[in-house]
Amino acid sequence: MDGRLREISRITLLDLFPARGFEDPRIVVKAGDVADPAVLADAVTPDTDSIFHLAAVVSAQAEAEFDLGMRINLDATRLILERARQNGNRPRVVFTSSVAVFGGPLPAKVPDSTPLMPQSSYGTQKAMGELLVSDYSRRGFVDGRALRMPTISVRPGAPNKAASSFASGIIREPLDGKESVCPVAPGTVMWLMSPRKAIEGLLHGHEIDGAALGSTRSVSMPGLSISVGDMVASLERVAGKEVSALVRWQLDPALDRIVATWPGDFSTPRADSLGFQRDQSFDDIVRAYMADDRPGGPAIR
Amino acid sequence: MDGRLREISRITLLDLFPARGFEDPRIVVKAGDVADPAVLADAVTPDTDSIFHLAAVVSAQAEAEFDLGMRINLDATRLILERARQNGNRPRVVFTSSVAVFGGPLPAKVPDSTPLMPQSSYGTQKAMGELLVSDYSRRGFVDGRALRMPTISVRPGAPNKAASSFASGIIREPLDGKESVCPVAPGTVMWLMSPRKAIEGLLHGHEIDGAALGSTRSVSMPGLSISVGDMVASLERVAGKEVSALVRWQLDPALDRIVATWPGDFSTPRADSLGFQRDQSFDDIVRAYMADDRPGGPAIR
Numbered sequence: 244m245d246g247r248l249r250e251i252s253r254i255t256l257l258d259l260f261p262a263r264g265f266e267d268p269r270i271v272v273k274a275g276d277v278a279d280p281a282v283l284a285d286a287v288t289p290d291t292d293s294i295f296h297l298a299a300v301v302s303a304q305a306e307a308e309f310d311l312g313m314r315i316n317l318d319a320t321r322l323i324l325e326r327a328r329q330n331g332n333r334p335r336v337v338f339t340s341s342v343a344v345f346g347g348p349l350p351a352k353v354p355d356s357t358p359l360m361p362q363s364s365y366g367t368q369k370a371m372g373e374l375l376v377s378d379y380s381r382r383g384f385v386d387g388r389a390l391r392m393p394t395i396s397v398r399p400g401a402p403n404k405a406a407s408s409f410a411s412g413i414i415r416e417p418l419d420g421k422e423s424v425c426p427v428a429p430g431t432v433m434w435l436m437s438p439r440k441a442i443e444g445l446l447h448g449h450e451i452d453g454a455a456l457g458s459t460r461s462v463s464m465p466g467l468s469i470s471v472g473d474m475v476a477s478l479e480r481v482a483g484k485e486v487s488a489l490v491r492w493q494l495d496p497a498l499d500r501i502v503a504t505w506p507g508d509f510s511t512p513r514a515d516s517l518g519f520q521r522d523q524s525f526d527d528i529v530r531a532y533m534a535d536d537r538p539g540g541p542a543i544r
Numbered sequence: 545m546d547g548r549l550r551e552i553s554r555i556t557l558l559d560l561f562p563a564r565g566f567e568d569p570r571i572v573v574k575a576g577d578v579a580d581p582a583v584l585a586d587a588v589t590p591d592t593d594s595i596f597h598l599a600a601v602v603s604a605q606a607e608a609e610f611d612l613g614m615r616i617n618l619d620a621t622r623l624i625l626e627r628a629r630q631n632g633n634r635p636r637v638v639f640t641s642s643v644a645v646f647g648g649p650l651p652a653k654v655p656d657s658t659p660l661m662p663q664s665s666y667g668t669q670k671a672m673g674e675l676l677v678s679d680y681s682r683r684g685f686v687d688g689r690a691l692r693m694p695t696i697s698v699r700p701g702a703p704n705k706a707a708s709s710f711a712s713g714i715i716r717e718p719l720d721g722k723e724s725v726c727p728v729a730p731g732t733v734m735w736l737m738s739p740r741k742a743i744e745g746l747l748h749g750h751e752i753d754g755a756a757l758g759s760t761r762s763v764s765m766p767g768l769s770i771s772v773g774d775m776v777a778s779l780e781r782v783a784g785k786e787v788s789a790l791v792r793w794q795l796d797p798a799l800d801r802i803v804a805t806w807p808g809d810f811s812t813p814r815a816d817s818l819g820f821q822r823d824q825s826f827d828d829i830v831r832a833y834m835a836d837d838r839p840g841g842p843a844i845r
Contacts, residue, residue, distance in 0.1 A: 309683065347759030358659040359675070360760050367679040371672045374660070378668040382610065458648025459661050 257286045258298070278319040280326070287323065289330040293449060294385075295337045296323050301405035302343060302501065305365035316368030324375055328384035336376060336387040337449050340461060342434055344370040344391060346504050353506040355463055355513045362504045377460040386453040390444060393436040393466030394505075396474070397528060399536035406501045410435065413471070414478055414529055417489035418537055426495035429472030432507025436466045436521075437528040438536065444519055451517055465521035467528070468508035477525040481533070558587045559599070579620040581627070588624065590631040594750060595686075596638045597624050602706035603644060603802065606666035617669030625676055629685035637677060637688040638750050641762060643735055645671040645692060647805050654807040656764055656814045663805045678761040687754040691745060694737040694767030695806075697775070698829060700837035707802045711736065714772070715779050715830055718790035719838055727796035730773030733808025737767045737822075738829040739837065745820055752818055766822035768829070769809035778826040782834070 254270050256262045261274040275282035277298045287294060298319060305312030320338065327334050343366030344359050361367045376387035398411035409426055410433055416423035436444070444464050456462070469477075479487035511519075522528055555571050557563045562575040576583035578599045588595060599620060606613030621639065628635050644667030645660050662668045677688035699712035710727055711734055717724035737745070745765050757763070770778075780788035812820075823829055 356659055358657060359671075361675065361679070362682070362759060364679055364683065367675050370660075370675050374662065374668050374671050374675075378662070378665055381663070382665065458663065 255286050255291075257282070278314045278322060280322055283319075283322050283326045287326045287330065287334075289332050291327070291330065291332070291334050293335045293337070294323060294327060295445060295449070296320060297339045299339070299369075300365070301403055301407075302341075302363055302365040303406040303408075303498070304404035305368060306363055306406075306501070307404075309364055312364050312368055316365065317371050320372040321375055324379045324385055324387070328379065333383060333386055335449055335453070336379075336385045337445055338372055338376045338387060338389045339445070340369045340373050340389045340391045341366065342391055342393060342463070342505060342509070344373065345506055349506050351508060353463075353509045355511060363501065373459075373461045380453060380456075380460045387460045388448050388451070388453065388456060389461040390448045391461060391463045392441060392444075393434040393464060393509075395438060395441050396433070396435045397532035397536070398438065399532070406498055407433075407505075409498075410471075410474070413475060413490050414532065415537075417478060417486045418482055418533065420489070422489045422491055424491050424493050424495075425471060425475070426493065426498045427471055427502050428494060428499065429470065429475070429492065431471045431499070431502060432468060433471060433474070434466045434468055434505070434507055434509060435474075435525070435528070436464060437531055439531055440520060440522050447517075447519055455517065462514050462517065462519070463509055463511050465511045465514045465519050466509065467522040467525060469525050470507075474525055477529050481526055481529040556587050556592075558583070579615045579623060581623055584620075584623050584627045588627045588631065588635075590633055592628075592631065592633070592635050594636045594638070595624060595628060596746060596750070597621060598640045600640070600670075601666070602704055602708075603642075603664055603666040604707040604709075604799070605705035606669060607664055607707075607802070608705075610665055613665050613669055617666065618672050621673040622676055625680045625686055625688070629680065634684060634687055636750055636754070637680075637686045638746055639673055639677045639688060639690045640746070641670045641674050641690045641692045642667060643692055643694060643764070643807060643810070645674065646807055650807050653809045653811050654764075655811050664802065674760075674762045681754060681757075681761045688761050689749050689752070689754065689757060690762040691749045692762060692764045693742060693745075694735040694765060694810075696739060696742050697734070697736045698833035698837070699739065700833070707799055708734075708806075710799075711772075711775070714776060714791050715833065716838075718779060718787045719783055719834065721790070723790050723792055725792050725794050726772060726776070727794065727799045728772055728803050729795060729800065730771065730776070730793065732772045732800070732803060733769060734772060734775070735767045735769055735806070735808055735810060736775075736826070736829070737765060738832055740832055741821060741823050748818075748820055756818065763815050763818060763820070764810055764812050766812045766815045766820050767810065768823040768826060770826050771808075775826055778830050782827055782830040 257273045261272045300312045300315040344361050346362030347360040359370045361370050373389040376389045379385045380387040394407040394410050396410040397414045402408045412423045413425045475490050558574045562573045601613045601616040645662050647663030648661040660671045662671050674690040677690045680686045681688040695708040695711050697711040698715045703709045713724045714726045776791050
C-alpha cells in the first residue's frame with residue numbers, strides 16, 4: 244500500500260464547505276454540491292484514478308428530509324458512478340455504505356449472508372448505492388467496493404444529524420467538560436468502529452483486488468460490539484468518574500426506536516478473509532480519540 | 545375481490561404503443577413514455593386508487609442498452625412512486641419485480657430469506673425498484689407491494705428481448721407450426737408461472753393487506769420448477785410429436801450463461817402464507833395457452 248500512496252500526485256477534497264488545514268501542495272480543496280453534475284465534472288476527471296465517496300445525508304436527516312436524502316445519497320452516488328463511466332478510465336470507487344441496509348427480523352449476530360432490508364430511507368438509499376456500485380463494477384464501468392461501515396465512534400468535531408451522533412457525543416462532549424445527553428437505553432448494543440480503523444479500512448478496501456470480491460462489491464466491515472453502558476464505563480476507566488458523570492441518560496423514544504432497529508453485532512468472515520482489521524477494545528478507542536482528535540490534544544490531561 | 549372489481553370506474557392502460565381490442569367504456573387507452581413525467585402526470589391522477597406498474601426493459605435488452613434500462617426500470621419506477629406521493633392519496637402500487645434480483649452462490653432451492661444479489665443490470669434495477677417500493681410504503685407515500693415474478697410461460701404474441709423469451713417461444717412457435725430455437729441446454733431448470741396464475745397473482749397481490757407484508761414489501765411469487773427438456777416433453781404429450789419436433793436445440797453460450805445464473809427452484813412460504821397460488825403442471829399450462837391465447841384459439845386443433 245505504501246508503494247501506491249507514495250505515487251499520489253493530487254488529492255481533490257470536495258465537500259459542501261471547503262476543507263481547511265491542509266498544507267500539502269498535492270491537496271486541492273473544492274467546495275460544491277455533490278449532486279451537481281457540473282461540480283462532479285470538475286472534481287472527477289479522466290485522470291482520477293480513485294474516488295472515495297463518503298458524502299451523505301445521514302440517517303435522522305434523511306428520514307426528516309426525504310427529498311434531500313434521495314438527492315445526496317442516491318442521485319449523487321449515481322452521478323459519481325456515471326461521471327466515472329463517462330471518463331472511461333475505470334477508476335477505483337470506494338463507497339461508504341452502512342449497516343442501516345439491514346433491518347427487519349435479525350439474529351443477535353448478523354451474518355454476511357443477511358438480506359438487504361432497510362427500515363429507514365437512509366438505509367434504502369445506501370442499499371441502492373451498493374447495488375449501483377456492484378452493477379457498475381460488474382459491467383466494467385468502475386472498479387467499485389461498497390464498505391458497510393459500523394457506527395464511527397469517537398467522531399471528532401460537532402454533533403451531526405445522524406441518529407448515531409450520540410455514540411460519539413457521549414464520549415467527546417464529557418471529555419470537553421460538557422454535559423452530553425444519551426438518548427438510548429444503557430443496554431443498547433452498538434456496532435462500532437474507531438476513526439483510525441475506519442481510515443485503515445477505507446484504504447485497505449481501496450487496495451484489495453476487486454476480482455476477489457466475487458458476486459457483490461459490498462462488504463460488511465468488522466467492528467466492535469459493545470453496549471452504550473459499557474462505552475460510558477470505558478470513559479470512566481480512561482478519563483475518570485467526574486468525566487463520565489457528564490453523561491445524562493434521557494431516553495428519546497423516536498431516536499431509541501431507530502437505533503433499536505440497528506443490529507449490534509455482526510459476524511464478518513468475508514471482511515476478515517479480505518484482511519480488514521477490527522478494533523479490539525473501547526478503552527483503546529477512547530484513548531486514541533484523546534490522542535488524535537480531542538480539542539487541544541492529549542496535553543490537556 | 546369481486547366486490548372491489550365491480551366498483552371499477554376507470555382503467556387507464558398506458559404503454560409505449562396504444563393497447564388495442566378493448567371495448568369496455570371504462571377502459572382509457574393512453575400511449576407514451578413511462579419515464580416522461582408529463583405522461584405520468586396525465587396517467588396517474590389524484591383519483592387513481594391503484595397502479596399496476598409492469599413496464600420494463602427486459603433482461604437481455606437492459607444488458608445491451610444500459611441507459612435505457614436505467615431510465616425505464618429505475619427512473620420510471622421512481623417517477624411513478626413520486627407522482628403517487630405528490631397526489632397524496634396513498635394508492636396501492638403493484639410493482640412486478642423478478643427473480644433476477646437474486647444471484648451469486650445460491651442453494652438449489654432458494655429460500656425467501658435470500659439476499660438481493662443481482663448479476664444483471666435488469667436485476668439490479670428491479671432490486672432498486674423493490675427498495676423504493678418498500679421505503680415509499682413504510683413512509684406512507686404509497687401502499688406498495690413488489691412481486692417477484694417467475695418467468696412467464698407461455699406468453700402469447702411475439703418473441704421479446706428478454707433472455708427468457710425462449711421459455712415461451714419453444715411452446716408458442718411450434719404450436720403455430722413454426723420452428724423455434726432453444727438456446728439453453730435441456731437440463732436447464734426454469735422457475736415458471738403461467739399467464740393465468742400471473743394475472744391471479746397480481747390481483748391477489750393487490751388485494752392483500754399491506755400491513756401483513758411486514759418489514760419488506762417484496763414477495764417471491766410461487767412458481768413451477770421444471771427443466772426445459774421436460775417443458776418440451778409436456779408439449780409433446782399435449783400437442784404431439786410433430787409439434788415438439790419443431791424445437792431446435794442450438795446452444796447460445798452468452799444467453800445460456802445469463803439463464804444459468806437464474807435460480808430454477810424456490811421455497812416460497814411467505815407467498816404461500818399470503819395466499820398466492822402456484823401452477824401445478826406444465827401440461828396444464830400448455831393446455832391453458834392453447835385455450836386462452838393461441839392464435840386462432842383452440843378451434844385450430
